[in-house]
Amino acid sequence: MANSPSGDSMLDRLVRILDAFDAQNPTLTVNALARRADVPRATTYRLLENLVSHGLLARDADGQVRLGLRLWELANRSASTLNLRQAALPFMEDINQLVGQNTQLAVLHEDDVLVIERLSRPGSVINQANVAGRMPVHLTSMGMALLAYSPTNVLEGYLERHGETMLTQHPKLRHELAQIRRNGYATFDGFIDTSTTGAAVPILDDRGYASAVLSVVVPLGSDLLPAAVMALRTAARGIARALGPAAEN
Amino acid sequence: MANSPSGDSMLDRLVRILDAFDAQNPTLTVNALARRADVPRATTYRLLENLVSHGLLARDADGQVRLGLRLWELANRSASTLNLRQAALPFMEDINQLVGQNTQLAVLHEDDVLVIERLSRPGSVINQANVAGRMPVHLTSMGMALLAYSPTNVLEGYLERHGETMLTQHPKLRHELAQIRRNGYATFDGFIDTSTTGAAVPILDDRGYASAVLSVVVPLGSDLLPAAVMALRTAARGIARALGPAAEN
The missing domain is CATH 1.10.10.10 (Winged helix-like DNA-binding domain superfamily/Winged helix DNA-binding domain)
Structure with missing residues (x-):
């Protein structure tokens, strides 16, 4: 060249x-x-x-x-994200209508959260996610859910590169990730926007790893959070089924 | 270089x-x-x-x-299609649910219909539109609606390059385009898939030109067509309003 x-x-x-x-x-x-x-x-x-x-x-x-x-x-015409988006969009619209807040779909890419799709809802709380925008793993519920459900080598590689940042923000990281896996979801009170809480649920492949993550942002302290998490968990399972057992992205 | x-x-x-x-x-x-x-x-x-x-x-x-x-x-992160998609998606989901068929959003690009977004619906009739895929102007309702609502120089330029193909398929082209403008929509019985009819409505900018087109494909001869066209026309106006007066894409 x-x-x-x-x-x-x-x-x-x-x-x-x-x-x-x-x-x-x-x-x-x-x-x-x-x-x-x-x-x-x-x-x-x-x-x-x-x-x-x-x-x-x-x-x-x-x-x-x-x-x-x-x-x-x-x-876009042969994008690897296309199947994921097409499978997720109807469920994202459901979440959007039922929960009444912006809904995001994201993947882990080059140590960042990469937003694949976002549905906006008038009157939603502010959030920083833009389509094809990146967000930091350690400051978002999406990043924490993706990390908790990553293969060991991905998690260890990430920690090698970003362990220090991670541990400053998450001093009990291993405990926290185990907790996310036990719960089936991650929540994170706004560091990026302090008046909000993010909730994120992994979309699992047939090995039990996150192929993507589905999330909403609700007002901090909202009574809505448990119901929003349940909606996300239900939708994430629907998306995984729609993607089929061989789904990779 | x-x-x-x-x-x-x-x-x-x-x-x-x-x-x-x-x-x-x-x-x-x-x-x-x-x-x-x-x-x-x-x-x-x-x-x-x-x-x-x-x-x-x-x-x-x-x-x-x-x-x-x-x-x-x-x-994608700064795509000119992003505003259009974000404005159109909620309306496309409405069409998808109310009409029960796949819904497409497209623009005219390099003498082809370029599909910007498509929402799929289980049980829809087959159609050939793929996200970021191209379709021929002269064989689709989307193409005819886009052409009918193009500025004169765009229409004349297109006809200079493709007039012969166009006139074979549409011998009374000028009459047909005027009819589309009078009706406010285009329909087209399947040449690509003969068991279907496409209906398309322009999303108009403040000069009255199509900045994009919204369409559904229904089974050929379906009673659904007039209602589908009305849903499209209502949604197209909503999208134009959501885009605002300065919208260009």
């Missing part, structure tokens, strides 16, 4: 350019894009033309740059 | 590699990938290593290749 004088490959630069866009920055000027992607401005202009011609990026009428619909198409 | 001896740029090859995966081929062997992407096998192996290390592709335990979750994340 061709390298620039700095040793950057074309692919490195491409990934940094795509990575420059996020939920808070869906459009960028070329200058802002170059800065955020740490790519020289002249190179950015040159790459941009190519990326736009391939549909991976698009330029708005005002010259702002955004991700192209073609990129969305390529990334 | 570095070119191979054949004049292919790295970006050309990358897009062809991503394009090799689709709903029918979510995983490929390296040899099948090289063949489908029309990239020499040695080059494919070399690129693969790089793409996997950046998370754009992933290798399964059995050596099969699939799109990486990182690619999904990059393409």
